[in-house]
Amino acid sequence: MKKLDIIAGARPNFMKIGPITHAIHKHNESANEKIEYRLIHTGQHYDKKMSEDFFDQLNIPKPNLNLGVGSGTQAEQTGKIMLRYEEAIKAWKPQLCIVVGDVTSTMACSITAKKEGVKVAHVEGGIRSGDESMPEEINRMVTDSITDYFFTTSSVANENLKNLGHHNDKVFFAGNTMIDSLYANLERLIKPSLFDENQLKNKDYLVMTLHRPSNVDAMQSLEHLLSLINNNVDGKKVVFPMHPRTKKMYDQLGMNFENLLITGPMSYLEFIYMIKNALGVITDSGGITEETTVLGVPCMTLRNSTERPETVTQGTNEIVGTNPDNILPFLEKLLLGQWKKGSIPELWDGKTADRIVKIISGLD
Structure with missing residues (x-):
């Protein structure tokens, strides 16, 4: 039995972790080794659209735990999240902490997990804007510096991680779980x-x-x-x-x-x-x-x-x-109708979460 924590702190995070929870349930239907998980909402952002209606609408499981951090400065939120997640880790002792995106919760929980001896997987790892005036960029840099396993959305992210000295066997080009959510809901708009x-x-x-x-x-x-x-x-x-x-x-x-x-x-x-x-x-x-x-x-x-x-x-x-x-x-x-025609990036196909869970199930 593998024990995972899946962290979400703000509304976009739930669109990214929803498909992962669905893929875990699908995996558990047929796998010999089951995956047990806790969905943890840090409470970093409170939004009425994150109420029960939101979870029901997107078929996302209700969080097992809400840390109830609330609003505050970057430092206040970071400190509260770390304190409360540390308690949560000690109570359950997960083997892996999955963080997504680039919000304060992503950075704070990854630091706390590592200090408690829990490995960290970063979904959407390796992306960079190059603009360190954005808090999100600092969160990405710190999180990626201590991450054990990276699930990336693009070849550019892969190259960024390679240039930072991360080994290829820790970097998995999986695609984009946000797009999994998009495809899953196009018929339900x-x-x-x-x-x-x-x-x-x-x-x-x-x-x-x-x-x-x-x-x-x-x-x-x-x-x-x-x-x-x-x-x-x-x-x-x-x-x-x-x-x-x-x-x-x-x-x-x-x-x-x-x-x-x-x-x-x-x-x-x-x-x-x-x-x-x-x-x-x-x-x-x-x-x-x-x-x-x-x-x-x-x-x-x-x-x-x-x-x-x-x-x-x-x-x-x-x-x-x-x-x-x-x-x-x-x-x-x-x-004037002269906008460029675009194409869909590689592996943005709605199957990213399945690939991530398959990889996680095979990790030591």
């Missing part, structure tokens, strides 16, 4: 009520998400960016599910942009419905660029770099930068 209420039409609106400080923390810059987008979309609606950080600044603007359709956070099945049927997406999120690539939807990333370069070199994503003026030629290209 939910059309939000706002779609018909605002008379939206397929491929005739845009979707936008913004949350990074470089885009939303300076009021003048945010106003300039939103004005440029509002005035250069040929009258099309831009559906804008607003992050709390962004809303705080947006409300201070006290402005109304006629083409921006401001909404609250959406459930996963609603949000993917909106992306799938959009003409294009404007975002500063990394994960969304993976989903747009697989769905073949044009995507503009308002950042100066990306940890997912395959979404640019192979997919439908383009790096716009953080200067608001840069977006104009990209919007023009989109509206």
Whole structure:
């Protein structure tokens, strides 16, 4: 019997670990050596969409343990997670800790596990943006420096790990579990009520998400960016599910942009419905660029770099930068129907979790 801890701290993590839990259950139906696991939610992010409805909607098991860390500074969250996960390890003594992505919980739990003599597997290991001003980049660097087994999403990530001196026998090119979740739910998408209420039409609106400080923390810059987008979309609606950080600044603007359709956070099945049927997406999120690539939807990333370069070199994503003026030629290209055609990266096929569990089952 193998004993695993699977860690999730923020909403995107659950889309990555859900397929792994499903693959473990499938493995246990026929395998001689079963895999026992605890799904641990650190409580790093609290979101009503992470309530029971969210787990039911995506068929994700309820967490066995919620560390209830809550909000706080990076240091406060890291300390609380480490203290509470240390207690959890001592109570159950897992053989392997699986962390995913690049949130604070990923780093904190990997450090704690290693200090308690528990090996660490990093799903989505090896990705880098090169931008150390992003907390996520520091989390990736620290986590990968102590990880025992890496499950990577691309050949670029493999090369990054090789250049850091990690041995090939610890690096497994498995694909992308986020895409497993996407494929598993494409037939279950939910059309939000706002779609018909605002008379939206397929491929005739845009979707936008913004949350990074470089885009939303300076009021003048945010106003300039939103004005440029509002005035250069040929009258099309831009559906804008607003992050709390962004809303705080947006409300201070006290402005109304006629083409921006401001909404609250959406459930996963609603949000993917909106992306799938959009003409294009404007975002500063990394994960969304993976989903747009697989769905073949044009995507503009308002950042100066990306940890997912395959979404640019192979997919439908383009790096716009953080200067608001840069977006104009990209919007023009989109509206003229001149966006590049993308392809789906290798092993982004919906079977990644099965490959990961098969490998884990064979580890000593």
